[in-house]
Amino acid sequence: MTKINSVEICGIRGIKNTLPINLAPAKSILIFGDNGSGKSSITDAIEWFYYDKVGHLSIEEIGRNGIEALRNTFLPYENGSYIEIKYSDSKLNCKKEISYKKPSQRLISKVSNSTDDYNQYIAISQNEKLILRYRDLGEFIVKTKTEKLQAISEIIGFEEVTNYKSVLRKAISDLNKVIKIKDFDTQISSKKAQLLEYLNQQVHNDGQYFKAIQDLIAPLKLGITIKEHKDIIAAIELIKQPENKENIALQLSYDKLIADLDGIIKSFDSISDSYKECVKEYLSISKDAEKFKNISLERLLSEGLRILEKGYFTDDKCPMCLQNISREELINDLRSRIAELEVLKTEKEKLLDKISIVSGRITKHIASLETGLNEKSLFVKKESKIKIEISAIKDNFDVASKTLNDISSFTITRKITDSFPVDKTKIQSIIDALKKERAESGIDKKDDIKSSIHIKLELAKERYKEIRPLEKEAEIIKDQVETMETIYAEYIKKQREGINLFLSGISENINELYCYMNPTEKVDKVCLIPLGEKDELDGITIQFEFHGKIVSPPNRYLSESHLNCLGIALFLSSVKTYNKRNQFIILDDVISSFDRNHRLRFARLLSEKFSNYQIFLFTHERDWFEYVASAVKGKNWFITEVTWDYENGVDLRTPLVDLKERIDAKIKALDCSELGNMLRIYLEHILKEICLNLKVKLGFLYNDANENRMSNEMLSELKCKLEDANCDLKNITAIGRLINSVFLGNKTSHDSKYQENISDLTVFYDDIKELQKAFYCDEDTCKTCISIKYYDTAKKEIRCKCGKMAHSWKL
């Protein structure tokens, strides 16, 4: 697993001059910086390094995935910008630069490492979750179920799986379309009807065919046994009469025309009904033509929604028309409009699919009628009335085909009705006329038994020759359909298994992390649930137990900060479940919406659950920074502050990282200024943590007042708690001295009439340190406060985490 040993950035975003960050060997880093001091410039540089873009800069106005905004604004034109990262595996070390290419003045980037190892590393890393910013926290949670599925698919590289699923599904749909258009059953049954006419028997296979032929030629006593097709040819040789050749050709022509028209009759109702359905649906849809025109707006609306959700435009007005509207209302409005358009789009696509099938069938009939118009049986009589009628039928089919073609473009302007323009009775009358003409022509030579049998034999042979290939073609395509359906079913199964495995794994983690950060809230069993019917996967939703009831979605039940908490849990779970190559993460100002308790728990979560990860933790919250700094001191963390000025750009400086160090520095320097307040704040920090761990109860106060408890209040209640628990700590004198201290109760030194001096403050500080020593373990690997959560029920003792410090405690 890869970690980072150093990062060096120059000329990127707020970082004008070279900013080296040495983390060897693979230290985590905690950075404090006010807004605009340059923390996110570090994140932007790393994001660009890995993904070749910066998400929040990838807007249309900037272009090129944010690259145009990467260079520091004050950097001289000829200077290049770069980020260089050195890793725990030195083969991956790389410098990525961006500079202006002459003479085009276009920004180009290049990397110094072109090895396969590096390229493979970057390709894998691009699929891993490495960076979390505040603005990304709620992003997943507010996505639609389909977008969630897409997002999860992207995390685990499932977009390809989804794409191939569409390919397989389309293949099945296309095969079924071919079957519908070819209409094998109708064609085969028409030809079999004629075979029945010739042979007087049903024929479904070679055996029945040969028997029927045998029966047909029986009266001629040829002495041939019909077992194979060549026997039929031999029989024909024996009985054929050259003068029958013309009759046979003519009879075949009549029969082909009749069979084709019969085929049209058989499929007529189905085609006519489908045609009417298509036209009716089109007419219904086009009643609200405006709505369908709006399908073309879907992309515009989706892009607008994306811009708003990403926070690129945050004003309470529409970015297009600038009309005043709350951002939330606008987002909801866009979502519902897009959902409506998706429904219309699906409706339109289904209709177009139907139209293409009907059109295909009509086109096939048009083709057979066109061929039929050249049949020699239509040239027996000059100016054959039948020919004219067939031509008219073909023209009517052409009209139907054109109408379907026009409505499929959704731009038809003429009036149309759903009545099918072809008359079935006309086709039937043409068939009857052809049969009559055929019978009257005498070409079947009924009076001459030998000729009659010869003609029937030839016709049956031709007809049977046509049926077999059709049956075989139908069998081949049906086998393909069945095969593709089996492949598809297995594919869906594997997709679902893969997703389910990921979801159950990540859900376990999400729930664990969320509940860790929110232990007292009635939320549990957070999980990602796949949605879809019949093994199809349509989307994913987040479900959880809320006050004992299973509910969804979280947006409906949770506050913004809880949703952000869920977002962090999701990100960290993805990291744990799925990142297989990198063991570092960047968390850029992610706790802004959290209250103090949640911040503390989040810090503990990182320390306990991600202790083996290299963490880049950025914040502008001073209190939280100091808390984390004190928690991670001595644990392979680099703690620093960033500052920015015009001259130097971003710079790192080693802060007096926590309050205690600043206090120590002031006392050492005999500097009273602000020291009293700092000591009071320090004492409050300690007391709040002690009271939290010992479950010291204080009277309820609203909001900030609850946060800003006075130390003497907490000390008094702590003393009572220790008495009630009969803990030996009740005897420590520091508590009493602190309660009675003149320094408590004065929040601002300028209000106080008492002039603080360094000696008194030092004594005050000593009392605080004594209090701290009494409640906190001094083991370097522990440093925790004694707590009820480490209570030993057997020994009835309250302990620190490692157990070195223990005191009797009565619950």
Place this chain on the structure above:
Amino acid sequence: MANDIKSGREILNIFFSEINSLKVPDKEAVAVIARLFKEGKLSDINVSNELAELRKRKQNDKDK
């Protein structure tokens, strides 16, 4: 758990290397799909064209 989770690409590679063992009426169609995937050409158009070619070939073989 993390080690059991397969990426999309892994699932695809395993699936398409195993489809030849599926019980189907048209083994050659399966082979076509597997080959197209291996060549990175598994698309709507390629599948449609290749299956049509296969049907034509089978039709001609059966007609002989």
